[in-house]
Amino acid sequence: xxxxxxxxxxxxxxxxxxxxxxxxxxxxxxxxxxxxxxxxxxxxxxxxxxxxxxxxxxxxxxxxxxxxxxxxxxxxxxxxxxxxxxxxxxxxxxxxxxxxxxxxxxxxxxxxxxxxxxxxxxxxxxxxxxxxxxxxxxxxxxxxxxxxxxxxxxxxxxxxxxxxxxxxxxxxxxxxxxxxxxxxxxxxxxxxxxxxxxxxxxxxxxxxxxxxxxxxxxxxxxxxxxxxxxxx
Amino acid sequence: xxxxxxxxxxxxxxxxxxxxxxxxxxxxxxxxxxxxxxxxxxxxxxxxxxxxxxxxxxxxxxxxxxxxxxxxxxxxxxxxxxxxxxxxxxxxxxxxxxxxxxxxxxxxxxxxxxxxxxxxxxxxxxxxxxxxxxxxxxxxxxxxxxxxxxxxxxxxxxxxxxxxxxxxxxxxxxxxxxxxxxxxxxxxxxxxxxxxxxxxxxxxxxxxxxxxxxxxxxxxxxxxxxxxxxxxxxxxxxxxxxxxxxxxxxxxxxxxxxxxxxxxxxxxxxxxxxxxxxxxxxxxxxxxxxxxxxxxxxxxxxxxxxxxxxxxxxxxxxxxxxxxxxxxxxxxxxxxxxxxxxxxxxxxxxx
Numbered sequence: 001x002x003x004x005x006x007x008x009x010x011x012x013x014x015x016x017x018x019x020x021x022x023x024x025x026x027x028x029x030x031x032x033x034x035x036x037x038x039x040x041x042x043x044x045x046x047x048x049x050x051x052x053x054x055x056x057x058x059x060x061x062x063x064x065x066x067x068x069x070x071x072x073x074x075x076x077x078x079x080x081x082x083x084x085x086x087x088x089x090x091x092x093x094x095x096x097x098x099x100x101x102x103x104x105x106x107x108x109x110x111x112x113x114x115x116x117x118x119x120x121x122x123x124x125x126x127x128x129x130x131x132x133x134x135x136x137x138x139x140x141x142x143x144x145x146x147x148x149x150x151x152x153x154x155x156x157x158x159x160x161x162x163x164x165x166x167x168x169x170x171x172x173x174x175x176x177x178x179x180x181x182x183x184x185x186x187x188x189x190x191x192x193x194x195x196x197x198x199x200x201x202x203x204x205x206x207x208x209x210x211x212x213x214x215x216x217x218x219x220x221x222x223x224x225x226x227x228x229x230x231x232x
Numbered sequence: 233x234x235x236x237x238x239x240x241x242x243x244x245x246x247x248x249x250x251x252x253x254x255x256x257x258x259x260x261x262x263x264x265x266x267x268x269x270x271x272x273x274x275x276x277x278x279x280x281x282x283x284x285x286x287x288x289x290x291x292x293x294x295x296x297x298x299x300x301x302x303x304x305x306x307x308x309x310x311x312x313x314x315x316x317x318x319x320x321x322x323x324x325x326x327x328x329x330x331x332x333x334x335x336x337x338x339x340x341x342x343x344x345x346x347x348x349x350x351x352x353x354x355x356x357x358x359x360x361x362x363x364x365x366x367x368x369x370x371x372x373x374x375x376x377x378x379x380x381x382x383x384x385x386x387x388x389x390x391x392x393x394x395x396x397x398x399x400x401x402x403x404x405x406x407x408x409x410x411x412x413x414x415x416x417x418x419x420x421x422x423x424x425x426x427x428x429x430x431x432x433x434x435x436x437x438x439x440x441x442x443x444x445x446x447x448x449x450x451x452x453x454x455x456x457x458x459x460x461x462x463x464x465x466x467x468x469x470x471x472x473x474x475x476x477x478x479x480x481x482x483x484x485x486x487x488x489x490x491x492x493x494x495x496x497x498x499x500x501x502x503x504x505x506x507x508x509x510x511x512x513x514x515x516x517x518x519x520x521x522x523x524x525x526x527x528x529x530x531x532x533x534x535x536x537x538x539x540x541x542x543x544x545x546x547x548x549x550x551x552x553x554x555x556x557x558x559x560x561x562x563x564x565x566x567x568x569x570x571x572x573x574x575x576x577x578x579x580x581x582x583x
Contacts, residue, residue, distance in 0.1 A: 126315070126317040127317055129275075129278070129280050129304070129311070129313070130311060130313060132279075132305055133278055133280075133304045133310065133311045134330060134377045135305045135334040136305070136330070144319075144330070145319060148321045149320070
């Protein structure tokens, strides 16, 4: 227990929130890069379809997304069966840390994919062509050409995915539930405090979130200025 | 030999080359207007067009056969793109190192940089380079990757006139000093005439014809002449580099005629390009005129162009030269084929 301004605060929701957000960001960067790259270089008329699919979580009420995830991850469903087949003890994802991360990945997907996609679209094709004629393989194309030229996109994607996961509520509530020390995140803890008329705790937690969020954004925008890479 | 059979179908454009065979020596120009498919053909040769079908063989290496296609990484081609395509987030040295570190042969980076006259810019970031410097770095980078074929995609078209005049002689030097076949895409007749050994004329995705430069320059209706009018190229050796007054003296190949031109920058062979409209005709060699170049010539053909102008095809030694004069002069001088005349050219008109 923490004592801040004489108020007793349970720090567990803060740690849960941070680890869910960090894990989600990492997963999103890994799966977001190939999706964003494909979309950025796609010329077929199906591109709009995929773009709309990726952007769906932007407009969908989080409870709708959470509801579908809850249904698909139910203990007798296909996802659980598959997990059990692969050796998972009970196949249960709902109300677990992993379930929270899965839900957050879906929910924050557009916030990672869209900035990456826009950054990738700015990488001139001629540079990639030139690199290929100099015998560069896919790995060096990515690490030495694409990544350095889209650093801002990566930074924006990581920040937005992280911040969006920290701030989520609906999906978390549906998929993760509210198990103290396991799946209770800050946004839900604040809601609980307000429900129980513990306004002092709600105040302190909210203030911590406010200061933390502002500090994150401030450092990101600072970095963004430093990373200003001119292309062309 | 470079044997090409390729088709590429796009929504509004089709490139179809049933058969094109080019010697793998010297400079081959791909000449045509925009949309003729010249750059696309170059990209196909580099392995950058995935939808192209056909068969491409370079010497003993099969680059493409149907859908089996060697990727650009495995072709050992150096490509010089229109705007250089340098990596903007690297220094000049890092750009060169990128090519060198993946090349099968080791070369000295600084040597090549000196040769391309960019050694003083090695640690400069790319964005501060001028257009001409960027193109020199692009050339150095392509050379450092040890290509067996150099592909140049309109390397001068993004440069201003002054920079073009600086890079063109540099390309001529490269051509002479390297034993490296080059394919050079351009829509500028001047570049073809200064650099090319042969020309592939492309139009609307098809090959019109393939000619040696001499053949291309000997017909009156050559596509090279459509924009600026007829021109000629005389092969010469530099005799005196600094002949005072900013001039150089050249000796025309196959003759003992001297040719005065604005000072050139290297000894050895030189191509002198002149427009037909800058060449006049005299029946005798003028003694009291400002014209420095007076070449003894024979009229081979007289080709009327319109009501005002005629084009004379002249023979100077073994070389050909076009002169464009007025119908009135033709009549007054009573010019006829096989007549001995003097071709008069201002030194200023020769570059």
